[in-house]
Amino acid sequence: MDSILKQIQVVLVETSHSGNIGSAARAMKTMGLSQLRLVNPLQPIDEQAIALSAGAKDVLEQAQTFATFDEAIADCQLVVGSSARLRHLQSTLVNPRKGGEIVMTQAQQGKIAVVFGRERVGLTNDELLKCHYHLNVPTNPEYGSLNLAMAVQLICYEIRNAYLELENLQKIEKKQPLVEYPTAQSLEYFFQHTEKVYRALGFIKNDAMMPKIRRLYQRTHLETTELNILRGMLSAIENHRNK
Incomplete structure (x- = not known):
């Protein structure tokens, strides 16, 4: 079962501060996720990132860095983007709980990218178009401010719940033959x-x-x-x- 979690790639796009990378790594590891991909980070992994990872240094050490968004998701069969501005993408919009179920189901068949955008402006329209689903956290409409690590923690938590349900019910053995999806x-x-x-x-x-x-x-x-x-x-x- 743990091998399924390794199919899930958490992708951070152009993070501004190294500390946010470390905090995101900590959020990932607490939920059993270890595969971190960085797209053109504005600051490299440094001592601050390691300090804020609080024991998730191994996640940072094996993190992969890519020059472009397309390169980071190239080998993934499913791409799920997290964004707060999704009015024009209602047909592909899911909440974190449903998103966790989708990610866990598809992780049995191939690599999944769960993408988080820039701290200030999120993902571009072009990047959102390359996502199969779009995750939106239903925050307080009067104050919906989440920092990057908070968003990673919330979504990884729902992925963890879906993983535990899959494990407890032993759904893998009961599944029909798996369908292959393109990268x-x-x-x-x-x-x-x-x-x-x-x-x-x-x-x-x-x-x-x-x-x-x-x-x-x-x-x-x-x-x-x-x-x-x-x-x-x-x-x-x-x-x-x-x-």
């Missing part, structure tokens, strides 16, 4: 292929259409076999036009 990198290739073909056909005439197509496919959470069918259809269209 974020495979999906990105598909979206690039889709845009190329649709522009050639004249269907896409402006930049506003492709984000809507992305949301449509992300919402369905394509299986690998389904993605292969769609890629085959795109190739067939290209071959037909070239004849």
